Amino acid sequence: xxxxxxxxxxxSKAEWKKExxxxxxxxxxxxxxxxxxxxxxxxxxxxxVDCAGKGxxxxxxxxxxxxxxxxTHALRDLTDEEIERPHMYRYWRVxxxxxKIGIFIGTWYSNPLIENVYGKTKNxxxxxxLERIVRFEKMxxxxxxxxxxxxxxxxxxxQKKRLKSLEKDSKTRWRVTETDWHHxxxxxxxxxxxxxxxxQTSSAESPWTIVEGTDPRYRYLTIGKSLLNALRQRLDAPxxxxxxxxxxxxxxxxxxxxxxxxxxxxxxxxxxxFEEELExxxxxxNLLTRHLxxxxxxxxxxxxxxxAAGKGGSIRRITQALDARQFRVIPVAAPxxxxxxxxxxxxxxxxxxxxxxxxxxxRSWYGRVLVERxxxxxxxxxWMRAYGEINDFEEQLQRNKTLVIKFWxxxxxxxxxxxxKEREKISFKRFKITDEDWRNREKWSDYEVAVCDMIDRxxxxxxPWTLVEANDKxxxxxxxxxxxxxxxxxxxxx
Amino acid sequence: xxxxxxxxxxxSKAEWKKExxxxxxxxxxxxxxxxxxxxxxxxxxxxxVDCAGKGxxxxxxxxxxxxxxxxTHALRDLTDEEIERPHMYRYWRVxxxxxKIGIFIGTWYSNPLIENVYGKTKNxxxxxxLERIVRFEKMxxxxxxxxxxxxxxxxxxxQKKRLKSLEKDSKTRWRVTETDWHHxxxxxxxxxxxxxxxxQTSSAESPWTIVEGTDPRYRYLTIGKSLLNALRQRLDAPxxxxxxxxxxxxxxxxxxxxxxxxxxxxxxxxxxxFEEELExxxxxxNLLTRHLxxxxxxxxxxxxxxxAAGKGGSIRRITQALDARQFRVIPVAAPxxxxxxxxxxxxxxxxxxxxxxxxxxxRSWYGRVLVERxxxxxxxxxWMRAYGEINDFEEQLQRNKTLVIKFWxxxxxxxxxxxxKEREKISFKRFKITDEDWRNREKWSDYEVAVCDMIDRxxxxxxPWTLVEANDKxxxxxxxxxxxxxxxxxxxxx
Numbered sequence: 006x007x008x009x010x011x012x013x014x015x016x017s018k019a020e021w022k023k024e025x026x027x028x029x030x031x032x033x034x035x036x037x038x039x040x041x042x043x044x045x046x047x048x049x050x051x052x053x054v055d056c057a058g059k060g061x062x063x064x065x066x067x068x069x070x071x072x073x074x075x076x077t078h079a080l081r082d083l084t085d086e087e088i089e090r091p092h093m094y095r096y097w098r099v100x101x102x103x104x105k106i107g108i109f110i111g112t113w114y115s116n117p118l119i120e121n122v123y124g125k126t127k128n129x130x131x132x133x134x135l136e137r138i139v140r141f142e143k144m145x146x147x148x149x150x151x152x153x154x155x156x157x158x159x160x161x162x163x164q165k166k167r168l169k170s171l172e173k174d175s176k177t178r179w180r181v182t183e184t185d186w187h188h189x190x191x192x193x194x195x196x197x198x199x200x201x202x203x204x205q206t207s208s209a210e211s212p213w214t215i216v217e218g219t220d221p222r223y224r225y226l227t228i229g230k231s232l233l234n235a236l237r238q239r240l241d242a243p244x245x246x247x248x249x250x251x252x253x254x255x256x257x258x259x260x261x262x263x264x265x266x267x268x269x270x271x272x273x274x275x276x277x278x279f280e281e282e283l284e285x286x287x288x289x290x291n292l293l294t295r296h297l298x299x300x301x302x303x304x305x306x307x308x309x310x311x312x313a314a315g316k317g318g319s320i321r322r323i324t325q326a327l328d329a330r331q332f333r334v335i336p337v338a339a340p341x342x343x344x345x346x347x348x349x350x351x352x353x354x355x356x357x358x359x360x361x362x363x364x365x366x367x368r369s370w371y372g373r374v375l376v377e378r379x380x381x382x383x384x385x386x387x388w389m390r391a392y393g394e395i396n397d398f399e400e401q402l403q404r405n406k407t408l409v410i411k412f413w414x415x416x417x418x419x420x421x422x423x424x425x426k427e428r429e430k431i432s433f434k435r436f437k438i439t440d441e442d443w444r445n446r447e448k449w450s451d452y453e454v455a456v457c458d459m460i461d462r463x464x465x466x467x468x469p470w471t472l473v474e475a476n477d478k479x480x481x482x483x484x485x486x487x488x489x490x491x492x493x494x495x496x497x498x499x
Numbered sequence: 500x501x502x503x504x505x506x507x508x509x510x511s512k513a514e515w516k517k518e519x520x521x522x523x524x525x526x527x528x529x530x531x532x533x534x535x536x537x538x539x540x541x542x543x544x545x546x547x548v549d550c551a552g553k554g555x556x557x558x559x560x561x562x563x564x565x566x567x568x569x570x571t572h573a574l575r576d577l578t579d580e581e582i583e584r585p586h587m588y589r590y591w592r593v594x595x596x597x598x599k600i601g602i603f604i605g606t607w608y609s610n611p612l613i614e615n616v617y618g619k620t621k622n623x624x625x626x627x628x629l630e631r632i633v634r635f636e637k638m639x640x641x642x643x644x645x646x647x648x649x650x651x652x653x654x655x656x657x658q659k660k661r662l663k664s665l666e667k668d669s670k671t672r673w674r675v676t677e678t679d680w681h682h683x684x685x686x687x688x689x690x691x692x693x694x695x696x697x698x699q700t701s702s703a704e705s706p707w708t709i710v711e712g713t714d715p716r717y718r719y720l721t722i723g724k725s726l727l728n729a730l731r732q733r734l735d736a737p738x739x740x741x742x743x744x745x746x747x748x749x750x751x752x753x754x755x756x757x758x759x760x761x762x763x764x765x766x767x768x769x770x771x772x773f774e775e776e777l778e779x780x781x782x783x784x785n786l787l788t789r790h791l792x793x794x795x796x797x798x799x800x801x802x803x804x805x806x807a808a809g810k811g812g813s814i815r816r817i818t819q820a821l822d823a824r825q826f827r828v829i830p831v832a833a834p835x836x837x838x839x840x841x842x843x844x845x846x847x848x849x850x851x852x853x854x855x856x857x858x859x860x861x862r863s864w865y866g867r868v869l870v871e872r873x874x875x876x877x878x879x880x881x882w883m884r885a886y887g888e889i890n891d892f893e894e895q896l897q898r899n900k901t902l903v904i905k906f907w908x909x910x911x912x913x914x915x916x917x918x919x920k921e922r923e924k925i926s927f928k929r930f931k932i933t934d935e936d937w938r939n940r941e942k943w944s945d946y947e948v949a950v951c952d953m954i955d956r957x958x959x960x961x962x963p964w965t966l967v968e969a970n971d972k973x974x975x976x977x978x979x980x981x982x983x984x985x986x987x988x989x990x991x992x993x
Contacts, residue, residue, distance in 0.1 A: 072815070073861055076827060077823035079824035085578050085579050086579075110824065320566070328554060332566075333570060336568070
């Protein structure tokens with residue numbers, strides 16, 4: 006895999022001088038087109054062998070282009086705000102928006118590589134980590150990102166030469182650390198693991214480009230040109246109609262029996278029972294949050310349900326049991342301008358809680374496979390891939406000891422009508438029934454299909470859906486509270 | 500000052516039951532009106548004597564209102580991302596946007612109070628800190644915020660009773676810490692300093708409300724009602740025309756001699772000199788950033804100047820000397836949706852760099868007193884107060900060892916015309932001259948007045964403006980680099 010990057014590529018000064026003006030002009034042009042069109046974000050990863058010139062290369066790219074629209078991230082030590090959240094949080098929070106370029110040195114590849122080389126992970130674990138990266142990058146590409154991955158390579162002899170020459174010069178001596186020499190001694194191991202890594206993570210959408218790092222001119226020009234080509238190609242591609250790969254349709258159930266229909270919506274409890282249980286479970290929930298291990302957990306609660314199914318009321322019964330300092334309720338409405346230029350999961354990543362905290366989502370990322378699917382706000386392929394992306398997202402939360410607790414509040418069509426009318430009567434202002442609510446209602450059966458698909462495809466062992474029979478509000482609220490307590494208790498005991 | 504809060508206020512259960520339904524209804528209504536009108540943000544501070552029921556009160560407010568549009572912040576230990584930035588950063592980052600309510604327990608008052616009680620600050624320092632708070636709150640009010648400050652008070656005897664009764668109950672015992680008893684012993688000192696603090700920070704726009712904390716019902720209802728009154732008053736106030744206090748006009752210079760006109764724009768240097776100096780100062784700048792003490796500093800560089808004065812080119816000459824990992828260039832254009840619902844300085848606070856980093860602003864917060872003033876985007880009173888607010892902002896940066904280095908790049912009207920025409924000729928696309936550029940040009944003399952006022956009012960010892968004669972690009976770039984080096988060097992030696 007590294008063969009072609011050990012054959013002594015180089016570029017003469019004359020060739021360099023000839024090529025550079027046009028390249029720089031081209032890059033600036035492309036950057037401006039990108040900025041003005043806001044067509045897509047560009048993510049550039051610069052990784053590779055120690056001292057192969059990663060930093061210099063990134064500086065060169067900054068020099069050639071307009072630094073006002075580039076952000077360079079060298080992510081090393083986790084800050085304490087990052088350490089309490091899933092590993093990928095630090096990358097999500099600095100993803101470039103559409104129209105901009107983000108350059109990463111110290112990427113999501115660094116840890117998996119180092120840990121395996123140092124023997125902290127077995128190959129199976131490494132492969133698992135790489136597979137997650139592949140899925141993450143694939144998602145970014147599907148969301149429109151242009152990802153360019155450069156691996157700067159040096160042969161063993163070249164690396165030694167480079168280290169020595171950096172050490173000799175008093176101006177660059179500081180750049181050579183003990184770790185560098187230590188890694189040099191482990192060259193073969195690094196090479197072997199790197200190769201495995203590159204092989205498994207070179208995909209059609211985001212392939213690695215291996216660049217011989219010995220000659221700076223060769224290195225710069227190779228990367229500069231390949232960036233320019235990639236930018237131009239994407240910028241000049243015709244806007245639409247994009248050829249959509251046909252996606253196999255989901256087979257609808259042939260006997261018209263849906264999961265939701267199997268719910269017994271007549272379930273109810275008496276007022277007395279409700280009051281007793283409410284006190285019991287609110288007290289229990291409060292106690293659980295004072296448990297010694299609670300500060301090792303984070304809790305994400307998701308509420309989805311029919312319009313007027315009682316999400317707000319259920320949320321209130323939870324927050325009543327909590328200290329206001331521990332929770333945040335996030336009402337999910339239309340995305341803001343800053344959110345619209347990011348992948349759809351970005352706005353939820355921003356709200357991932359720290360340890361010992363609750364984030365309660367009133368509607369959530371499931372909008373992608375519900376309203377966006379039914380109303381046609383995204384393409385068939387987009388919502389189809391969302392199931393997997395959402396499962397990946399929730400799995401990352403779970404690995405970080407973040408409980409994901411999801412409720413679907415279900416009411417019957419008749420009960421919804423009754424509540425709509427009641428709301429219109431009681432207080433015109435507070436519970437505004439909009440035309441949209443009535444429109445959604447007309448698509449009841451489309452939503453029903455979407456909900457059933459959602460549950461079938463995203464109710465997982467790590468983040469199961471709880472279906473809540475919500476025609477009786479009291480019954481629903483108790484079921485929500487009880488489920489919450491059970492899930493948290495189980496996690497605390499583990 | 501605390502007299503009225505020690506006379507045993509209380510409320511009977513019957514009165515409570517009578518009052519509550521209406522209050523809750525009113526609060527919910529007001530909250531919805533607030534959310535829909537997005538007229539202003541609400542900032543509620545809950546402070547006071549230990550164990551006077553701050554947490555409980557905040558929980559009650561959350562219970563009464565719609566928690567989806569309230570955020571409660573109990574800010575204690577600084578995170579490491581906060582610790583590297585000015586003290587107020589942590590509050591800025593969580594300010595509620597227009598339409599929402601932010602509740603703070605553990606406020607900007609906590610530190611000044613504690614430090615003075617513990618004898619870490621003298622009274623003069625306390626007063627200085629309080630004065631800064633007054634200015635900060637005044638700015639928030641001027642930007643439209645509704646600030647409500649509640650101080651929960653307990654007499655010495657009541658505090659003792661409370662501590663004992665909490666300790667007796669096994670369910671609440673955990674709430675009483677050693678610190679609480681320690682503070683109880685210092686009751687008189689706390690009382691004395693608190694009084695000083697409340698006295699100095701009660702302003703017409705954001706007065707303190709002192710509430711006797713003994714009886715929960717009395718406490719909740721007092722705070723609930725005063726919140727409702729304040730909300731209703733602001734919500735129901737007629738939209739416009741707001742009576743504008745007449746602001747004394749700035750006296751224009753009577754002999755038509757402006758500071759900018761005194762600049763010798765014929766200053767220039769030869770190409771040879773430029774190249775020598777460029778290498779010299781870029782090398783020096785690079786070395787300075789490797790200085791041992793550099794990681795204790797942050798650098799904020801501000802570029803303002805006439806259109807086409809060469810801001811971009813000057814910035815490029817700086818970033819060429821830096822490692823891409825250390826700097827970020829922030830191009831300032833129209834604010835985003837999320838920025839528009841915050842005070843105008845918010846978008847700049849978001850970009851304050853960590854230690855050892857540069858933030859280079861291509862246009863800045865000075866837009867408030869330049870374009871917004873000249874184009875009438877804000878009112879006379881708004882840009883007049885901005886001078887002081889900006890000085891306060893920069894002073895906070897400076898106290899946090901953040902250098903603020905500001906450049907005004909000045910060209911003549913003829914030179915601007917030449918550059919506009921040249922740009923239109925050379926490359927229509929890259930340097931787009933917009934109609935707006937031509938329009939701005941017509942207001943040359945208005946801008947000139949605004950620039951001179953800006954410099955007179957914001958060129959301070961801690962953050963001086965450097966006026967750069969920029970008709971000759973080479974001269975300008977060297978002056979910028981040299982100034983930057985000098986400022987950083989001076990700060991490193993200190």
